[in-house]
Amino acid sequence: MSAPYVVRDSMTMLRRNLRHLSRYPSMALMLIAIPVVFLLMFVYVLGGTLGAGLPVAGGGTRADYLTYIVPGIWVMTIASVANGTAVSVAIDQTGGMFARFRTMDIARVSVLTGHVLGAVTRTVLGLSVMILFAVALGFRSDAGPAGWLGAAGLVLLLAFSFTWLTVAMGLAAGSVETASNTPLVLMVLPFVSSGFVPTEQMPAGLRHFAEHQPFTPIIETLRALTAGTPVGSDGWLAVGWCVAIGLAGYLWARRQLGKVPVR
Amino acid sequence: MTTAHTPGAAAPGRLTAPAIEVTGLHKSFGAHHVLDGVDLAVPAGTVYALLGPNGAGKTTMVNILSTLLTADAGELRVAGHDLRRESSRVRAAIGVTGQFSAIDMFLTGRENLRLMADLTHLDRATAARDVTALLDRFDLADAADRRTLTWSGGMQRRLDLAMTLITRPRLIFLDEPTTGLDPRSRREVWRVVREQVADGVTVLLTTQYLEEADALADRVGVLDAGRLVAEGTPAELKAQVPGESTNLDDVFLALTGHTVAATDPAAADPSTDTTQEMTAR
Ligand SMILES: Nc1ncnc2c1ncn2[C@@H]1O[C@H](COP(=O)(O)OP(=O)(O)O)[C@@H](O)[C@H]1O
Numbered sequence: 008m009s010a011p012y013v014v015r016d017s018m019t020m021l022r023r024n025l026r027h028l029s030r031y032p033s034m035a036l037m038l039i040a041i042p043v044v045f046l047l048m049f050v051y052v053l054g055g056t057l058g059a060g061l062p063v064a065g066g067g068t069r070a071d072y073l074t075y076i077v078p079g080i081w082v083m084t085i086a087s088v089a090n091g092t093a094v095s096v097a098i099d100q101t102g103g104m105f106a107r108f109r110t111m112d113i114a115r116v117s118v119l120t121g122h123v124l125g126a127v128t129r130t131v132l133g134l135s136v137m138i139l140f141a142v143a144l145g146f147r148s149d150a151g152p153a154g155w156l157g158a159a160g161l162v163l164l165l166a167f168s169f170t171w172l173t174v175a176m177g178l179a180a181g182s183v184e185t186a187s188n189t190p191l192v193l194m195v196l197p198f199v200s201s202g203f204v205p206t207e208q209m210p211a212g213l214r215h216f217a218e219h220q221p222f223t224p225i226i227e228t229l230r231a232l233t234a235g236t237p238v239g240s241d242g243w244l245a246v247g248w249c250v251a252i253g254l255a256g257y258l259w260a261r262r263q264l265g266k267v268p269v270r
Numbered sequence: 271m272t273t274a275h276t277p278g279a280a281a282p283g284r285l286t287a288p289a290i291e292v293t294g295l296h297k298s299f300g301a302h303h304v305l306d307g308v309d310l311a312v313p314a315g316t317v318y319a320l321l322g323p324n325g326a327g328k329t330t331m332v333n334i335l336s337t338l339l340t341a342d343a344g345e346l347r348v349a350g351h352d353l354r355r356e357s358s359r360v361r362a363a364i365g366v367t368g369q370f371s372a373i374d375m376f377l378t379g380r381e382n383l384r385l386m387a388d389l390t391h392l393d394r395a396t397a398a399r400d401v402t403a404l405l406d407r408f409d410l411a412d413a414a415d416r417r418t419l420t421w422s423g424g425m426q427r428r429l430d431l432a433m434t435l436i437t438r439p440r441l442i443f444l445d446e447p448t449t450g451l452d453p454r455s456r457r458e459v460w461r462v463v464r465e466q467v468a469d470g471v472t473v474l475l476t477t478q479y480l481e482e483a484d485a486l487a488d489r490v491g492v493l494d495a496g497r498l499v500a501e502g503t504p505a506e507l508k509a510q511v512p513g514e515s516t517n518l519d520d521v522f523l524a525l526t527g528h529t530v531a532a533t534d535p536a537a538a539d540p541s542t543d544t545t546q547e548m549t550a551r
């Protein structure tokens with residue numbers, strides 16, 4: 008298979024993926040609606056109380072809390088979109104489309120790159136909505152262009168890495184229903200990180216877990232980048248986790264590409 | 271052949287070469303020997319029907335010959351290429367319509383065909399022409415711009431076949447292409463098979479109906495519990511069955527000494543994993 012076809016076939020698959028998105032925008036909207044609801048709930052229902060507990064002089068306000076949770080909400084948005092990726096991969100796997108593609112003389116990777124590029128596109132759209140939404144609610148940032156560029160880079164890296172992981176989950180699922188459930192763990196884990204409350208306020212065992220799970224350095228890095236404060240060692244940890252998760256997902260996905268659906 | 275081949279336009283000299291050559295094919299899933307030493311030769315430009323009940327190993331056979339699964343043992347050549355070492359050349363020559371419709375339910379019929387045309391690297395004009403022609407030929411033109419999710423099972427099945435044909439294969443695998451179809455759709459599929467063969471295409475189909483094998487095939491192989499227990503022209507096979515019956519049960523009883531229902535120990539077991547790992551390539 009020659010190189011031009013890798014690009015051409017991948018573009019064909021990406022077009023297919025984006026067409027699905029344009030045909031069923033409600034599916035994508037649902038996925039973005041979940042973090043939007045969480046944002047509203049946390050800021051307006053819990054924000055006053057949780058803001059007061061923030062480690063700022065004299066206790067924080069609702070506005071401080073908004074600023075505090077925005078990075079966590081972005082991570083949730085990425086996880087939510089990735090959930091949709093697992094579902095669409097599982098539909099192709101159980102519905103026989105992957106098997107059909109595999110009997111054709113096309114660039115092998117294109118079968119997955121369509122899903123991966125489509126997912127990254129959906130993530131960028133989802134995050135844009137989320138940023139606008141947060142700004143509308145009063146989110147302000149002191150960071151300069153470098154900080155925002157760094158944040159955008161990390162967010163893309165995370166999206167890429169979650170996408171490969173959920174592609175693998177979708178292939179492994181065996182049913183569309185399972186595929187929509189497995190990635191929920193990615194939605195829940197941010198709650199047990201520094202995303203919504205500082206880890207210092209958690210009980211010892213939980214705190215230990217929260218401080219060492221991948222979401223905490225990722226969220227801390229995003230928080231520092233968008234606030235214009237120093238990133239410190241969290242930056243490398245965040246990038247390292249993203250690369251590790253993405254690579255594991257990629258290898259897992261590749262191993263499963265040879266599966267034939269049995270009906 | 272030195273020049274790039276045109277699908278469907280094999281050189282005249284190749285027409286007599288076997289499109290499928292299989293010797294000593296074995297495949298097991300765990301301890302279950304699904305294919306237990308199958309030999310098979312299908313001359314190019316002919317129709318071969320694999321006849322067998324549920325669980326006989328028909329789909330496994332098609333999956334192996336279409337590069338989806340790897341065999342445990344056996345010498346296998348498809349469309350003149352070694353199945354293992356030249357799998358991408360095999361893929362360029364074949365088209366597969368599986369036992370269950372594999373179409374994109376989120377797209378329209380036209381878009382499904384267009385997707386296959388794009389992946390076959392047809393140029394725009396050719397793709398557009400072939401899409402329209404196939405939609406007409408399969409009586410799908412009226413529904414062409416509706417999502418296939420809303421289509422009937424028969425329409426989905428016909429679209430699947432059209433998606434296979436638009437890739438211009440020289441060898442087509444059809445796994446139970448008419449199971450569950452109404453008589454009209456079945457006749458339509460039969461007509462398509464005959465037209466393809468008239469164009470020099472080779473067809474390997476699987477079926478549970480002796481009547482279908484009789485109507486279409488040049489040769490029929492009876493697959494029972496992973497072995498080809500009988501092979502020949504439809505007339506030769508029917509001659510082995512006492513009386514006038516073309517009932518598969520009777521054929522089986524005559525050829526295997528047992529009835530169809532008694533052949534598949536695993537068919538009653540729905541607990542198997544829904545997917546199967548292929549040997550890494
Ligand atoms: N992936 C698999 N894992 C385990 N057993 C399988 C698998 N695929 C098929 N089988 C078994 O192999 C036998 C033949 O199956 P199959 O080739 O689908 O038969 P047919 O298409 O003739 O109905 C059946 O008993 C089936 O249960």
Ligand SMILES: [Mg+2]
Nearest residue numbers: 328329330369
């Ligand atoms: Mg079958």
